[in-house]
Amino acid sequence: LALKENKKVNIKYSGEIRTINPYLLKVASGEDRSYIFSYCEKNEDYRNYRVANIENISLSKHDIEFKNLEYISCIDKNFDPFLSFGKxxxxxxxxxxxxxxxxxxxxxxxxxxxxxxxxxxxxxxxxxxxxxxxxxxxxxxxxxxxxxxxxxxxxxxxxxxxx
Missing domain, CATH: 3.30.70 (Alpha-Beta Plaits)
Structure with missing residues (x-):
């Protein structure tokens, strides 16, 4: 819903509340785990969050901010859970x-x-x-x-x- 409506999401992950700008929902190659690729406002960085490890999730009323469309596109094409692209x-x-x-x-x-x-x-x-x-x-x-x-x-x- 957040991706469809371009809304930020609040998640509880590893016991901490984070606000994220979700960009992609992906399954890693060779795995059956789903990840949300996003920009985490708390960490001020791009992160992948394993969906199964999200303890709680709620839709925000704030619109997603797209930080770097070129980078997001590259991650979409070269996805891995560790964000290795370019490293x-x-x-x-x-x-x-x-x-x-x-x-x-x-x-x-x-x-x-x-x-x-x-x-x-x-x-x-x-x-x-x-x-x-x-x-x-x-x-x-x-x-x-x-x-x-x-x-x-x-x-x-x-x-x-x-x-």
Missing amino acids: NISIKINQEGQKLFERVILNRPKVLEKNGDIWILECTNRLAKIYFPQFLSNVEILEPLDLREWFKKELRKSLERYL
């Missing part, structure tokens, strides 16, 4: 990692470029933190550096636990 990471992946990449399809980043064992992926840091821990030594995060440092720190903590 890239670089990895070094061995043969075992490549086989695993072909098998693990849930939340798999889009491959933009392959140059031997160096790949460029369309992927947010958040998605990489969910997807790549299962690869262990079969993938090395090269860039961005803050993501690489996060993996190093987490792997050190895991190693300490096992030693």
